[in-house]
Amino acid sequence: MKPLLCVHNISKTFPGHDRPVIKDVTFCVYPGEVLALVGPSGCGKTTTLRTVMGFEHADAGEVLLGEQVLQREKTFVGPDQRGIGFVFQDYALFPHLSVLENVLFGLRGAAFKKRGGPAMTRRRRAQIAKEALWMVGLMGLEDRMPHDLSGGQQQRVALARAIAPGARVILLDEPFSNLDPDLRLATRNEVRMIAHRAKMAVVLVTHDQEEALSTADRLAVMREGRLVQTGPPEEVYNSPATAFVAQFLGRTNLLEGDATGTHAVTPLGRVELEHFTRGKVLLSLRPEHLSMQPAGDEHEPGALCVGKVVSREFKGHDMTFRIRLQSNRHEVSVQTDYATGLAVGDRVCLKARTPAAVVEPDDMTVQ
Numbered sequence: 001m002k003p004l005l006c007v008h009n010i011s012k013t014f015p016g017h018d019r020p021v022i023k024d025v026t027f028c029v030y031p032g033e034v035l036a037l038v039g040p041s042g043c044g045k046t047t048t049l050r051t052v053m054g055f056e057h058a059d060a061g062e063v064l065l066g067e068q069v070l071q072r073e074k075t076f077v078g079p080d081q082r083g084i085g086f087v088f089q090d091y092a093l094f095p096h097l098s099v100l101e102n103v104l105f106g107l108r109g110a111a112f113k114k115r116g117g118p119a120m121t122r123r124r125r126a127q128i129a130k131e132a133l134w135m136v137g138l139m140g141l142e143d144r145m146p147h148d149l150s151g152g153q154q155q156r157v158a159l160a161r162a163i164a165p166g167a168r169v170i171l172l173d174e175p176f177s178n179l180d181p182d183l184r185l186a187t188r189n190e191v192r193m194i195a196h197r198a199k200m201a202v203v204l205v206t207h208d209q210e211e212a213l214s215t216a217d218r219l220a221v222m223r224e225g226r227l228v229q230t231g232p233p234e235e236v237y238n239s240p241a242t243a244f245v246a247q248f249l250g251r252t253n254l255l256e257g258d259a260t261g262t263h264a265v266t267p268l269g270r271v272e273l274e275h276f277t278r279g280k281v282l283l284s285l286r287p288e289h290l291s292m293q294p295a296g297d298e299h300e301p302g303a304l305c306v307g308k309v310v311s312r313e314f315k316g317h318d319m320t321f322r323i324r325l326q327s328n329r330h331e332v333s334v335q336t337d338y339a340t341g342l343a344v345g346d347r348v349c350l351k352a353r354t355p356a357a358v359v360e361p362d363d364m365t366v367q
């Protein structure tokens with residue numbers, strides 16, 4: 001399958017800054033795919049999106065929409081001629097225009113024709129706008145004014161306005177941040193369904209790792225202007241490439257170990273490794289990938305009775321324990337979804353339930 005959008009090695013340094021805000025960023029997005037660009041605040045997500053849209057001019061690199069070059073060396077196609085739809089955080093609708101008129105705005109003659117669209121009758125434009133509203137589930141609300149809509153409905157009008165001109169690539173920058181949690185969940189599922197159904201390529205910027213994990217078909221994790229790992233959410237979550245990725249996508253235990261091929265010796269005992277490797281390694285084991293029993297009970301084969309409970313946190317559907325290991329230098333978190341009956345001070349046996357991921361160390365804290 002051919003990608004709908006590709007960026008190759010784009011870099012950007014703002015005047016007066018000594019370091020690039022984005023550096024050598026490369027990714028492609030395919031039809032029917034939601035790619036989530038995630039990373040901490042200030043890592044360059046918005047700048048990447050603005051460069052794809054043509055609101056920023058990258059210093060180097062190229063942007064391609066299918067076969068069409070949008071930016072390469074001296075070529076630069078302006079934002080309104082790129083044929084890319086976007087919804088940014090405040091999804092500003094025109095308050096004095098109805099829902100239908102807001103969507104029609106993107107189809108108004110001049111702007112649409114400039115992009116190579118055909119001249120259209122008003123009737124045809126209204127039909128296209130209504131189709132876009134149907135796609136986002138807003139049929140019947142054409143005549144409402146924005147202030148008569150819920151936040152989620154307004155967000156969907158913005159989405160309809162972005163897709164109505166026939167854009168196959170849609171850029172979304174924190175589009176759900178103004179919505180309450182229930183609506184947020186419903187709306188992001190809807191975006192995902194629309195992308196899949198209409199075979200659009202969506203790039204979603206978010207700093208919310210849970211949103212990224214649950215909405216995206218693929219994640220692209222950014223740090224300090226660079227892409228550090230891309231891949232399906234499960235893969236990036238379970239096999240993070242670096243300590244930063246492991247910690248950014250959820251809680252994890254980082255442990256040093258001595259690898260001897262398929263296993264490593266760690267403060268938690270001998271753990272299986274995801275990849276064959278030898279020598280000093282840094283390992284990531286998520287709290288839910290550790291199992292725990294009271295010491296003294298009949299415990300799982302291979303479990304090491306090396307820890308003591310120092311705290312427990314009840315979270316409704318699960319519990320997280322902090323366990324100090326016998327070495328006293330290390331603490332690990334263990335998440336259980338069953339009642340363990342364990343209390344602070346109890347001695348416990350621990351075992352890794354899955355092979356540990358070998359991660360590249362970086363400057364994240366090692367426990």
Ligand code: ATP
Nearest residue numbers: 014015021039040041042043044045046047048207
């Ligand atoms: P957030 O999640 O907080 O929105 P982000 O990952 O989207 O952050 P960007 O908005 O791309 O990050 O900003 C990256 C860096 O570039 C920040 O340090 C920001 O201050 C800087 N920056 C962004 N736009 C400009 C600009 N026009 N001029 C100068 N610096 C800028």
